[in-house]
Amino acid sequence: MKIALIGCGNLGLSILNGIIDNPLVAKQDIYVTKRNPQSILHFQELGIHVSSDNKLALENAEIILIAVKPYDVKSVLKEINPFLNPEKHIVISAATSVTIDEIKTEIQANVPIFRAMPNTAADIKQSMTCISTTSDNAKKIEQVKSFFNLVGNTILIKEDLMESATVLGACGIAYVLRFMRSMVQGGIQIGFDSKTATEIVNHVVKGAAELLIERKEHPEHEIDKVTTPKGCTIIGLNEMEHNGFSSSLIKGISASYKQIEK
Template sequence: MNENYKIAIIGCGNLGLSIVNGLLDRPELTGKNLVVTKRHPESLFYLQSQGITVLADNKQAAKDADMVVLGVKPYNVATVLKEIRPVLNKDRQIIVSLATGITLEFMRSHLNEGSTVFRVMPNIAADIQASVTCLCGENFNETTEGLVKQVFSSIGICITIEEHLMEAATVLGASGIAFVLRFMRAMTQGGIQIGFDAKTANKIVTQTVIGAAELIQRKGLHPEAAIDKVTTPKGCTIEGLNEMEHHGFSAAMVRGVLASYRLIEK
């Protein structure tokens, strides 16, 4: 990605702003590389001080962009693609959709034949550049895939998957944040019940979750192998784990993931 590369974010909401912030942290990019749009762009005008172009006109934003990122709601994707299609150049532009459930085939049907298209699914940790972003594409090559990964690596890590797994990625990576947060809330409630004030309990739980994730990531351990390290015979850890399992902890987690997946697949 060179210093003249242009990225347009159409419908720049919370996720779009996370991407903007992540991209501005990249040494090779500045605000001059970015164009953002919103129906009522006044709330984005503060970005102009960083050299970013802020527009209400999607066609104008898309026309000169090398990569067009669609940050609009799923029900607006067709309308926006129809709007910008006349100014797109399939031979040099990459079209990226962040919309849940919008397939590559759907995008292709609203674009010029042969267009390079990607579906991308980040999560809300993009706000702190800690997202896991799953992506898939069509009519792409190593170079175009690399460009998309460069953009979304600015908000975390990127994984290329097959399209039939995109809904599963939404559940595990995007909805999964909520599942982990609910677990953390329950842990905090338990901490309060055994004597901590809410603030201290939350601090302990938060760092414990961070530590557990870092341990798995850095050591390359399976979670069960890490659990074995802290479950001593007749100890309090195995006592607590067994009590949770008796009440269906793991089964409830799996059932929750499957319930979300069944809904998104409808």
């Protein structure tokens, strides 16, 4: 895979970290750009091409991942358009709310266009990446899925769900981390030091997620196994619900979604 990563900020860096040691990608086939590349120049020592030259990156890559802020996408597309080759390149935008139709108006026809919504767990190859496209080219779709499979799991969704994917898949990381922080704080209140509480919580959350991923069950099915009648788990859970636990999560998700739609 020959990859141009245009916009090596928070997300771009996570993806770079996720692919950097993958034997399927030669380091000399990775081109990363940033307007001010000083902070990522150290990647050059590994053989990765680092610059602010998007044209150079494009000339040497097939998969073009644009990970700049949404308001910068248009100018990047204008800049790279003259050098795009529909036979060679696949353009993937990770920008929230920039539609495939909007991208199409900026670049030449026939270049396969994808939107992708990864998350920062790409850093450790655990992203959940939602992908959408209007392309019916099965080979290109497979190529894009294979690329994001390097940094975790992928799912193909309709484009009208990409904003929902941003909330659930990308913002979701922050919701889960805040939930975990609260569990750690609770753990400290009942006697653990912060380090021990964090270690316990991290593995409890990992275990709960793995349980659902492996068993493919609804969460409530696993909850039923832990909630002894009149026991401490159900008392605690109900207390959380009386204080709006599920409701506040659902309201938060819906508030994030409304903010994107503005």
